[in-house]
Amino acid sequence: MGKTIAEKILSRKSGQDVRSGDIVIADLDFIMGQDGTSPLAIKAFSEMQATKVFDPSRVAMVIDHSAPSPLEGVSELHQQMRVFAGEQGINFYDIGDGVCHQLMPEQGHVVPGDLVIGADSHTCTYGAINVFSTGVGSTDLAAGLIAGKLWFKVPETFKFILNGTLPAGVFSKDLILYLIGDVTADGATYMAAEYVGEAIEALSIEGRFTISNMAIEMGAKCGLMQADQKTVEWVKVHSQKETHITNPDPDAVYAKVKEYDVSNLEPQVARPHTVDNVAPISQVAGTPVQQGVIGTCTNGRIEDLRNAARILKGRKINKDTRLIVAPASRQIMLQAMREGLLQIFVEAGAAVVTPGCGPCVGTHNGVPSDGENVISTANRNFKGRMGNNRAFVYLGSPATVAASVLQGKITDPREYLL
């Protein structure tokens, strides 16, 4: 009987032949914490009476959630991270470097076949390059920092077969929103998701990250993809680390399999206040929006900025609407600068802010006011998510956000692209 990607990686990293349902202690290849979770992990680390992390080269901490610090209390927590990083000699990314989930693959810390934990729920992002990566809390992070290992329940796998070709103006964000709407917010709870098929193969690695990033929004532990030629080439450019490409056996056993044809998919929008409250754009077009956000670990990559800039170029956003753009990393911001994209955004009327989480999580950089509607490229639209529980957050692709801020209402981007 064959194995899934999850079973294979956890078998190799635990040195045992394991199947879904088994509980294992497995070696970690990389450990990441961000500024919302690391301070508690550092506290747990010292409460556990540890003095040294197991391997500083395999640990990174990132200040991205409140970067630069908007408050005295936050500054204090940031300082604790800087001190810890300095003492331990770990990899450290400070304000302006970018969102943790962009930095981990971009800076070459994670490669195919790796087992990775991050104290952030969207750690599942790196599944797009064949990494078993999953979010944990601060105490698990501290345990990982000390032991270099963590216990895992080997998950069952939910396989999504995605056939066909995405139509023009429809992006990987639309695809993953559609899937979440279909299986709902707990459709893959406790499971690994595996995304396969020609629609996935046709995507760039950037487009694939968007899909794996949102695996957690269907409850999944990780959002895995096979490594193909594109993966190998992308990883080669970003990392020197040895890879262990791990593709599933043809006779692997899946807990669930669902097959889709994406050829007629419309742009999709998640409506307030849950990510699985998804509708095709035709049903929500015309809803007024006061703020747009382009960025985050879901859709702040160069391809996303290009897609938005194509629509915004030479145009002005609606006078009653604001637009915030936060590139996902310093490298992406530099690239966007070189390509003239930032110029396009600023001329269109956008506020371009520091690479980082920005307004995604309500800490700063664009908290909406009461009753306002926001259209964002982020991955969550929970009530209060952006810092105001009387605001309404819609989620869509960068193209959908760009088209919507031009008109001041939710707008099908194909009006500008086709």
Added chain:
Amino acid sequence: MDLKGKVHKFGDDVNTDYIISGRHKFKTLDMKELAKYVMEDLDPDFYSKVEKGDFIVGGRNFGCGSSREQAPLAIINADISAVIAKSFARIFYRNCINTGLPVIECDTDQIDEGDELEINLGAGVLHNRTKNIDIKIAPLPGVMLKILSEGGLVEHFKKHGTFNFD
């Protein structure tokens, strides 16, 4: 472990932003302070209603969303003794065990706001005193039971220096 208290009932998909909002959690590591804002977006008076030992009861997918451990810690510091739901999101579930907050999976349709419950974790029994019924609860895997019984993962590491499930 015997637990006793009354029920504060919520619905499906209670996410960690509702448990403790991002706008509070980044500000401080003072969990007593954060506890004041537990469930604030769903019920602004929640904190003032809780008596020591009470239970939070949810529906499906309780604790979905972010990995913030402030969520179980704030619940513990609000003097809630356990969270009971039909199902839990994975990271939250793990975080509860690691921080020493009992999580109980069972059918919560027979539990209503204000009901008085008695729970014997070791025996795996939940008794609804108000309705005078027993509700079956799903057993915890051995690894989790061990961490929980030692008072959480910090205590486990203090005692063993690493993972030790033998």
